[in-house]
Amino acid sequence: MKILKLTLISLFTITLTGCKKDSQTINNSKDSLTVKKDSLVIPEIYTEYYGIYMGDFAGKGMITPEDGEEYEGEIYKKISLKINRITKDSVYGQSIVEGNQRPFRGVFNGASKSFVLDEPGSDKTDGRFEIKLNNDSLTGHWTAFNKSAVKAPSKTLKLIKKEFVYNPNFMLSKDNDLIDWENPKDFVEKYTDEQTGKTETFTASKNRVASDAVFNLNASKQKLTEKDLKNLRKLDMEIIKNSVFARHGYSFKKSTYRNFFEQTDWYIPVSNNVDNDLSPMEKENVALLNRFIKYAEDKYDSFGR
Amino acid sequence: MLLVKKNIPHIFKILFILGFGYFFWLMLKITLEYIPLKTDASFLMIKQTEVVERPEYLYFFYTHVYTSIFVLLFGFLSILRKDFGLKNFHKTSGKIYIFLILILAATSGIYMGIFANGGIFSKISFVVLGGLWWFSTFKAYQSARRKNFTQHKQWMWRSFALTLSAVTLRMWKVIIVYLFHPSPMDVYQIIAWLGWIPNIILIEYLIAKKLI
Numbered sequence: 001m002k003i004l005k006l007t008l009i010s011l012f013t014i015t016l017t018g019c020k021k022d023s024q025t026i027n028n029s030k031d032s033l034t035v036k037k038d039s040l041v042i043p044e045i046y047t048e049y050y051g052i053y054m055g056d057f058a059g060k061g062m063i064t065p066e067d068g069e070e071y072e073g074e075i076y077k078k079i080s081l082k083i084n085r086i087t088k089d090s091v092y093g094q095s096i097v098e099g100n101q102r103p104f105r106g107v108f109n110g111a112s113k114s115f116v117l118d119e120p121g122s123d124k125t126d127g128r129f130e131i132k133l134n135n136d137s138l139t140g141h142w143t144a145f146n147k148s149a150v151k152a153p154s155k156t157l158k159l160i161k162k163e164f165v166y167n168p169n170f171m172l173s174k175d176n177d178l179i180d181w182e183n184p185k186d187f188v189e190k191y192t193d194e195q196t197g198k199t200e201t202f203t204a205s206k207n208r209v210a211s212d213a214v215f216n217l218n219a220s221k222q223k224l225t226e227k228d229l230k231n232l233r234k235l236d237m238e239i240i241k242n243s244v245f246a247r248h249g250y251s252f253k254k255s256t257y258r259n260f261f262e263q264t265d266w267y268i269p270v271s272n273n274v275d276n277d278l279s280p281m282e283k284e285n286v287a288l289l290n291r292f293i294k295y296a297e298d299k300y301d302s303f304g305r
Numbered sequence: 306m307l308l309v310k311k312n313i314p315h316i317f318k319i320l321f322i323l324g325f326g327y328f329f330w331l332m333l334k335i336t337l338e339y340i341p342l343k344t345d346a347s348f349l350m351i352k353q354t355e356v357v358e359r360p361e362y363l364y365f366f367y368t369h370v371y372t373s374i375f376v377l378l379f380g381f382l383s384i385l386r387k388d389f390g391l392k393n394f395h396k397t398s399g400k401i402y403i404f405l406i407l408i409l410a411a412t413s414g415i416y417m418g419i420f421a422n423g424g425i426f427s428k429i430s431f432v433v434l435g436g437l438w439w440f441s442t443f444k445a446y447q448s449a450r451r452k453n454f455t456q457h458k459q460w461m462w463r464s465f466a467l468t469l470s471a472v473t474l475r476m477w478k479v480i481i482v483y484l485f486h487p488s489p490m491d492v493y494q495i496i497a498w499l500g501w502i503p504n505i506i507l508i509e510y511l512i513a514k515k516l517i
Contacts, residue, residue: 226354230422231490295350300489301482303331303475305348 046086046108053138054080054268055159057097061152075152078262080251080269081117081129081138081159091115099253100125101272114140124149129157136161162268166277168220170247170266172239177263178210180235182256214239219285220247229289234296241289244282248274325381328472336374342367355420362420369413373471376405380465399461403446406464411439423490427497434501438467462517466504474500 057079064070077097085092091106106117106129113133119126124146131140138159147153172178184205192199213236217228220243229237239260242252246261251269261267278286299305338347344356344363355362379402388394418431445460477499481492511517 226351230351231488233488291345291350291353296489299347301479303479304335305475305478305493 042087044085044087046110049086049108049133050083052080052082052162052164052268052270053159054078054162055138055157057142057155057157059142059152059155061150078258078269079157079159080162081131081157082270091117093117095119095129096251096269096272097125098255098258099251099272101251102126104129119145121145127153131157131159164249164268164270166248167266168218168247170264171218171243172214172260172264174215175263176260178214178239178260180208180210180256181259182254183208208233208235210235210239214243219244219289220279220282223281224285224288226288226292229292232292234293234300237289237293237296241286241293244278244286245274248277250274328476329377329381331475332377332472333374336370339367339370351422352420359420362417365413365416368409369417372405372409372413376402376410376468377471379405380468384461384465399449403442406442406468407439407446411435411442414438421497423493423497426494430497430501434467434470437505438464441467459512459517462508462512463505466508467501470501470504473504 055078057077058074060072061075062070063073063075080096081093082096083091083093086108089107091104091108093104095102095104100123102119102123102125104117104119106115108115115129115131115133117129117131119128125144126146127142127144127150129140129142131138138157138161140157142155142157144150144153184207186203186205188201189204190199190201211233213232217224217240219240224240232240238257242250242257242261245252246257246264246267249268249270251272252258252261253272335347343349345353349356349366352362352366379398383395383399383402386395412435415432415435418428418435421428421431441460441464445457445464448454448456448460474496477496478492481487481495481499487495508517
């Protein structure tokens with residue numbers, strides 16, 4: 001009888017701790033813009049305006065090309081604003097630009113349907129949004145708190161409301177440009193003049209181009225094998241890997257990947273950390289891809305196998 | 306002019322020794338990537354299918370890696386045909402070279418050839434290479450036992466030419482990747498053959514010309 005009692009008690013504690021763990025992981029995994037629940041009972045109005053607004057974030061700023069002089073031009077970025085909660089006197093949400101995720105707080109004027117939202121100010125890229133809602137579109141402008149710290153201290157926003165859904169079927173399509181414009185490599189080439197017979201060498205800069213493999217291999221749907229990856233180049237594997245993160249709404253810090261996925265209509269950056277959202281299979285595939293990417297990096301052109 | 310002509314064998318010899326020294330150093334660095342012994346070091350990063358599915362694979366792999374560097378060294382010391390003032394130096398280093406290949410390096414090489422990257426095209430190459438390596442080394446041993454030293458020298462050069470495919474294969478890889486940037490396994494299929502065929506052709510040519 002005593003043993004039974006003990007077992008029951010221990011079983012009960014296990015169940016309890018089990019529950020605790022579960023709830024914890026749920027909290028951890030939603031460290032993104034997608035869901036934010038609060039238990040405070042402040043009446044929420046305008047819930048219909050909640051959601052993700054994504055679009056252009058542009059402003060005049062100094063552009064430094066790789067060669068040549070600095071000049072003033074339009075700097076285009078993509079931004080996502082997530083409106084999480086609107087109460088009588090406060091608005092809560094987050095902004096995310098190129099992997100930089102910032103919370104904001106502000107006010108909503110129900111009559112003019114306009115927001116004034118402030119980022120915390122602890123980051124040099126923080127600023128104030130003054131935007132207006134018109135049906136599904138959100139437009140207005142943003143000004144940096146510290147005007148000398150950023151390239152473009154004043155920017156305009158043109159956003160459209162988007163529904164973020166994870167769908168393992170999303171991939172780059174044949175209409176997408178598969179050139180990586182961000183990492184040109186110099187190659188020495190030879191040129192022989194047919195008339196004089198003189199050979200000259202010159203350096204040409206070439207960009208990496210991904211192959212069709214990025215349309216065929218989906219690391220969110222199939223368990224990848226070493227055989228699948230052996231003949232792929234680094235860029236292909238990087239795209240296959242980062243497609244997984246793009247599907248989960250990861251906001252890329254590297255422009256290479258932003259450029260690839262921003263071409264699609266399905267990519268909506270919502271978080272700067274989606275690690276906990278990955279399925280077990282996706283995690284395994286990412287680990288495999290990481291190993292092959294490292295191998296390609298270390299070994300592809302070096303003395304070795 | 307006559308002086309230059311007279312010295313040509315010497316020049317070749319010096320170049321061969323210097324070249325070997327440099328590439329032996331590179332091979333040693335590759336070998337050191339496998340110390341300490343890990344199941345996913347370097348080349349094994351893309352060989353986990355075999356490592357997981359075939360428990361014996363790692364034994365063969367590491368036998369090959371750890372013996373081959375000594376095979377290169379002792380092969381080189383033997384092919385110089387000098388005793389360096391030590392009694393039986395050539396004979397002893399030759400024996401080490403031969404037995405390391407016959408018992409460990411070639412056998413493990415053939416096993417790994419069966420699971421080589423690059424599909425059937427490169428598998429055939431590596432298995433044939435392993436077979437010829439074993440055979441030429443065995444013939445070199447046999448002819449030495451029979452005191453037929455002309456034959457011994459020729460077989461030894463064949464064997465060492467195949468041993469040096471470890472170096473030439475990797476040299477070709479660097480050249481081909483630099484020039485054409487092919488996909489990794491396309492390179493692999495090419496170097497699987499290019500690594501040893503020119504070597505053996507060169508040796509056969511030298512033998513035919515009675516230069517060895």
